[in-house]
Amino acid sequence: MKMKKTLIALCMTAGLLASVPGITFADVNIVPQNTSAAPSIPRDALQQLSWTPVNTSKTQTVSLATAGQRVNVPGIAGPVAAFSVPANVGELSLTLSSDVNKKSGVFAPNVLILDENMTPSAFFPSEYFTYQEPGVLSADRLEGVMRLTPALGQQKLYVLVFTTDKDLQNTTTLLDPAKAYAKGVGNAVPSIPDPIARHVIDGVVNLKVKTSTSSSVLVGPLFGSSGAGPVVVGNTAAPVAATTTPAPAPAPAAKSEPMLNDTESYFNQAIKQAVAKGDVDKALRLLDEAERLGSKTARSTFISSVKGKG
Structure with missing residues (x-):
């Protein structure tokens, strides 16, 4: 199921409106910033994770069965993948995909985005990552693109990927290989049932990071840091950022x-x-x-x- 996009009209203060006549305000797509639906993870548990760095224009692959980590909190089932991405290169586009294994199933990802002070800033539930049919150079997968704008002054953002008990109760309908081939060559698509992939606690996830110019969700305090000490998170270190926004x-x-x-x-x-x-x-x-x-x-x-x- 595709996530419904919410549109909001931009507002401006009356004083600024008076000095700029005739402005037409465009609608802006808002991605999920409500983190209340995400599992509550203690900061010390986050600090124990080893965060894998992902540079721009690179793809990092993690097999959860062999390289997944554990966060023992309610709401998270099985191993997790933990990534850190640069926050000082401008707006970011993060593409997360989860490969389908037709024998074992597919990992249904949820993604929690945290700023450099480990404060939850955006939550992308499993519904955000939709089924993508196989292509010439790509296999069946669940995939979603997350566009983020790091607040100024940050050095890193953190990306936690996990699944839930609720996700494990669901399945994903795949495209039968014969149908995929018929579509690819322009033949009539056969009327045959599509296979069903169950959701599992382990799988293979891929994260690709690149710079972006699209409207996106703000991550981190808008007005910079008010602290001086570093926050140590797993195998990385990042400066402390303010947790309140004036x-x-x-x-x-x-x-x-x-x-x-x-x-x-x-x-x-x-x-x-x-x-x-x-x-x-x-x-x-x-x-x-x-x-x-x-x-x-x-x-x-x-x-x-x-x-x-x-």
């Missing part, structure tokens, strides 16, 4: 120190690019962050960019 304001109070020219240019360019792509939500987040860091030109850059696009 409420956004129409015109945030700027820091007394002036922003460095390179930083100012970075934010202004990012705002222009976001507006040019129609992603006003991202442009607003960048504007708010820039002003909190002391920018004097981010607001005028945003306004002129929107006027130029209108």
Whole structure:
């Protein structure tokens, strides 16, 4: 079953609306940020895991039967896969697939995304990962693409892959090989039953990470870190990030120190690019962050960019 996408209209403060007439707000796709449905995992249990690093444009494969790890908490069945991905390379597109084994079954993945301070930020349940028919270079699999925007200042994000007792009670209907062949060569598709794959606690999962330019879910505190000490997680270490997010304001109070020219240019360019792509939500987040860091030109850059696009 495919996940229903929720569309929300963007909102802006009245003061900013008054200074930017005639803006047309685009709808933005929102991926699951409600982590309340995910299992509650103590931080010390997360710290005991060994997190496998995955670089951009690479695919990391884990066989849960031989390399899976255990997290003994209610709601998680069998071994898990734990990955760390870079958070300082811009927006990310993560493709997670679970290979079908026609003899044993298929692992139905759930994915919990955590920021660098191990705070849950997004949850993708098993329904998000849908059955993909075999192709010329690919086999049957469950697959889903997750688009993430790491908050500024983070170095790593963490990706925990697991299945649940509920998932083990379900099955996935596959495409019969004869039907797949008939489709591939353009023949009439035979009327034969499709095989059923049961869901199992082990399998083979693949994670591919690449940079992205699509609208995505924010991971981590928007306004950076307020802590100084590192958080050690398994075989990796990451700086502590703040776990609370200040409420956004129409015109945030700027820091007394002036922003460095390179930083100012970075934010202004990012705002222009976001507006040019129609992603006003991202442009607003960048504007708010820039002003909190002391920018004097981010607001005028945003306004002129929107006027130029209108």
